Amino acid sequence: MVISNKPLRFLLVALVACVPYIGFANPTTDSVPVVKEAIAEHHAAASHQEKEFNATDLINSHIGDSHEFHLADWGGHPISFYLPVILWTNNGLAVFSSEAFHHDNEGTHVIAVDNQNLVRYKEVIFYADQFATLTEAERNNGAFAFEARPLDFSITKNVFSMLMSAIVLFFLFFAVARSYKKNNLAPKGLAGFLEPLVTFVRDEIAIPNIGEKQYAKYMPYLLTIFFFIWINNLIGLIPFFPFSSNLTGNIYFTFVLALITFIVTTLSGNKDYWKHILLPPVPKALYPIMIPVEIIGMLTKPFALMIRLFANITAGHIIILSLVSLIFIFKTVAVAPISGAFVLFMSVLEMLVAALQAYVFTLLSALFIGQAVAEHDHH
Numbered sequence: 001m002v003i004s005n006k007p008l009r010f011l012l013v014a015l016v017a018c019v020p021y022i023g024f025a026n027p028t029t030d031s032v033p034v035v036k037e038a039i040a041e042h043h044a045a046a047s048h049q050e051k052e053f054n055a056t057d058l059i060n061s062h063i064g065d066s067h068e069f070h071l072a073d074w075g076g077h078p079i080s081f082y083l084p085v086i087l088w089t090n091n092g093l094a095v096f097s098s099e100a101f102h103h104d105n106e107g108t109h110v111i112a113v114d115n116q117n118l119v120r121y122k123e124v125i126f127y128a129d130q131f132a133t134l135t136e137a138e139r140n141n142g143a144f145a146f147e148a149r150p151l152d153f154s155i156t157k158n159v160f161s162m163l164m165s166a167i168v169l170f171f172l173f174f175a176v177a178r179s180y181k182k183n184n185l186a187p188k189g190l191a192g193f194l195e196p197l198v199t200f201v202r203d204e205i206a207i208p209n210i211g212e213k214q215y216a217k218y219m220p221y222l223l224t225i226f227f228f229i230w231i232n233n234l235i236g237l238i239p240f241f242p243f244s245s246n247l248t249g250n251i252y253f254t255f256v257l258a259l260i261t262f263i264v265t266t267l268s269g270n271k272d273y274w275k276h277i278l279l280p281p282v283p284k285a286l287y288p289i290m291i292p293v294e295i296i297g298m299l300t301k302p303f304a305l306m307i308r309l310f311a312n313i314t315a316g317h318i319i320i321l322s323l324v325s326l327i328f329i330f331k332t333v334a335v336a337p338i339s340g341a342f343v344l345f346m347s348v349l350e351m352l353v354a355a356l357q358a359y360v361f362t363l364l365s366a367l368f369i370g371q372a373v374a375e376h377d378h379h
Contacts, residue, residue, distance in 0.1 A: 055325035063249055063317050065123055065156045067098035069241045078103055081241055083160060087125065088151040089116055098154070107131055107139070118150075125152055158253065161245035165231045172227075201226055205363050209370040218369055221264060225257060226362040233313060233354030237347065248357070249314035251306065258302035261365045266298070269372040301368050305361060312357050316350045 061070075069081040082099040091114045100111045107121035110128050117128035121139055130148035131139070138145055155163075172190065179191040187195050206215040206222055232247045247253055277294040280287070323346065326339045 053325075053328040055322065055329060058325060059318055059321045062244075062321055063246045063314055065158045065245075065250065067101070067120070067123065067154055067156055068103075069157060069160075069244065071241050083155045083157070085125070086153040086155065087113075087118075088153065089114065090127075090150070091116060094150075123156075125149060157245040158247045158250055160242070161232060161235055161247045162253075164242060165228060165235060165247075168231055169224075169227055197227075198223060201362065205359075205366050209363070209366040210373065211370065214373050218264075218268075218366070221260075222362050222366055225261075225365060226358050229257070229309070229361055230355055230358035233357060234351070236313065236317065237350055237354065246314070246317055248309060249317055251310045254306045254310040257309070257361070258306035261305060261368060262298075262302040264365075265301075265368045265372045268369055270375065272375060273372045301364075305364055309357055309361055312353060316346065316353055320346050320350070 067083055067085060069083070071079045071081060073079065080099075080103070082097045085094075085096055085098050085100075087094045094113050094116075096113060100113075101120045102109055105120055105122060107119045107126070110117050110119055112118075119126050119128045119131050121131065121142060124142035124145075126134075126139075126142065126145070126149045130145075134142075134145060134148060138148075142149060172194065176187075176191045176194055179187065179189065183191075186192070201223055202215070202219060205226075206219055210218055229248060235243045236246050236248060238244060277298065278291060280290040280294055282290050320343055323339045323343045327333065327335050
């Protein structure tokens with residue numbers, strides 16, 4: 001069967017890319033020696049202790065990234081949707097399913113991949129030999145232990161969510177574009193829902209902050225970040241697969257978005273913008289103070305964008321999960337009605353915050369761009 005529909009072909013290719021069971025590297029765990037006796041002892045001690053409910057672990061597991069989606073527990077065993085692990089190791093490319101780690105995230109389960117021993121600790125994959133020599137602080141900051149870990153290009157929960165939201169955006173606007181081609185009258189259906197939002201971004205965000213002369217070339221970027229952030233905020237509020245990721249609550253993600261805004265702003269700056277920074281309108285004696293202040297101001301703007309989105313989305317998730325955790329902390333269902341009512345209220349509030357944070361990020365991005373391209377009258 002030949003698939004002629006281009007959007008459908010695009011979706012199928014994307015889904016194939018995210019197939020969870022990939023065995024190119026053929027990882028094995030049979031007869032793999034445990035690296036260092038300390039790891040084995042830690043694992044044995046942990047297995048004999050009955051774990052108490054830990055709200056911190058629950059919250060961190062939700063707001064953090066992961067190599068698999070936890071669906072449910074059955075008979076005391078977790079049921080998960082495993083995502084592909086893609087590593088560039090000392091022996092080259094290795095691709096395998098995250099199922100090979102058997103849910104271990106404490107660095108106690110060693111697997112052999114292409115004649116290399118690997119462990120996973122707090123969602124960071126290390127070479128087992130180097131991992132055993134790291135201190136606790138170095139393990140907790142594993143993302144920066146470059147010598148002890150391979151390069152990780154895995155399809156994690158956040159990456160999966162990002163790809164899914166990109167596909168959703170593609171189909172949304174592809175459908176709207178087809179609707180406008182076929183219908184020259186008032187928009188209907190999906191086009192009728194999205195047109196007021198697009199018009200709002202144009203009339204209330206882009207034009208007032210950038211100006212009528214130059215706003216049009218920045219509209220694709222502003223519309224992209226508005227809908228991309230909004231959709232991912234909503235995805236994070238849905239607590240079941242294939243949603244439940246916390247992409248916009250990941251500071252690396254918000255850093256990249258803020259960096260893009262910074263690059264667009266910097267490259268768009270006209271001579272008035274740079275003159276104000278490098279030759280501020282103050283007495284020359286104050287230049288040694290004001291020029292560094294202006295340069296720091298360039299950096300604090302995207303920093304504020306990054307922190308604001310990250311903090312607001314993460315805070316909402318933490319509050320909701322903390323309210324749910326109260327039921328298990330007090331070990332009584334009597335708390336459930338009160339906790340459930342507050343969770344419902346916070347969830348509705350978070351739906352408002354999801355749209356509000358997309359609006360604020362887009363608004364401030366347009367404001368920063370507008371400051372860079374503004375033309376000043378010279379008298």
